[in-house]
Amino acid sequence: MNLFQGIQTNNFFLIQDEKEIHHCIHVTRHKINDEILVTDFNGMIIKARIVKISKEEIQTEIISTYVEHKLSAKITIGISLAQSSDRFEWFLEKVTEIGVDKVVPLICKRTENTKNKLERWQKIILASSKQCLRPTLLTISEPIKFSEIFKTSQPEQRYICHCEDSTLPYIGKMYQPEKEVLVLIGPEGDFTNDEIEMAKSSKFKEASLGKERLRMETAGVVASVILKTISNIQ
Template sequence: MQRYFISDNNWTKEQVHIDGEDRHHIVNVMRMTSGDKIICCNVDGSSYLVEITEITDDKVTGALVEALDEKQEMPVKVTIVQGLPKGDKLELIVQKGTELGMFAFIPVQMDRSIVKWDSKKESKKLSRLRKISKEAAEQSHRSKLPLIHEKHTLKEVLSENTYDHLFVASELEAKAPSEDGSFAEALKQISPGDNLLVVIGPEGGLSNDEISFLTSNQFKSIRLGPRILRTETAPLYVLSAISFYFEEWR
């Protein structure tokens, strides 16, 4: 069944109003008519079975049939902090990260980031990333959209610290493994409901200054297996491992 994320101001106690691209998709792509049913999700994570009652030139109106008790969200909240990579890698990370259950995403201009965002580009890029995340959340049947934050610095990320666990993916740990860098052991310290922050460097990795800054602020270095992963692979490894550990294995 088709799923749509609808902004909070489009809801009433008994109805939901769907406009813009979602209205176009329902009417012109899916060719739906009155009586057809869809699932609509609110920004608060609630979702409803909805029956279409009216279609006009500017909106689709649906009646709320029943609230759904969905459990697709990860039992821990994982925020990915990603050093800005080249090309369209950021879009891939956001798309696949959304499918894998990412709670939030923070792009960061790091010392070795080749890409530079100016203020004019940032707004357009964030709009594109949020659209990609929305489509991925609908496709993967999530009930909550990941938060796609504006570009931060590492200092800004830490100034907003509300996390229970702080991790940084370390290339050094992959090259010279230590017992303290075990991701498997780190996962054992996490409980359902916890908030995790995971920092991933850009193509050139984290600089020595960035590593020192993070470790001095209580970040735990973790290794993501014995191989050196690409910047776009690392966050997907993290999310896959956490999903398996908390949703399948435990």
């Protein structure tokens, strides 16, 4: 069943975005009395029936709740931009599916690609959310310099994952799923020693994602899977 974005008004859900209307009528070819899924990405996906179609809007009547967001402690991943834009976009798709709440793109000492593609990233997140029937949108910020992350509001639970020390404790053994968390992932070539020390001085705990050496975007996905899996089984 197709998912469309709209706004809720009492017992009705209105689809008013021009692209959404076009997709509903001309691509998926829905008509009056068809059942579709609608959401405003505020935590619910609604099953609804189309009752009116016009050029300005599609009006649907709410039938029932289809998916409801399960509240859990917020997961934020601060991650370096990738050398390849495609790899970073792949990362965004996957963490949207996994259920990460926020991504903060970082410009680190060894970050090679510093292009800001926020509008494109938001479109990718929206498309991925609709495809996997996610009732909330992952939030992504403008890219910031690594040092700026320490000037933002931070949760009590925060980790920096790197490969400089093979004896670091596994993040899955330290993570407390009842608390919000911020995890930092470095670029190709990893964080510099100065960046690691900067994080430690801001009370970030050093952590490992396992014995394997991972690409940047893979590390971001692995960290997300570890945290979300532990959160889901609580």
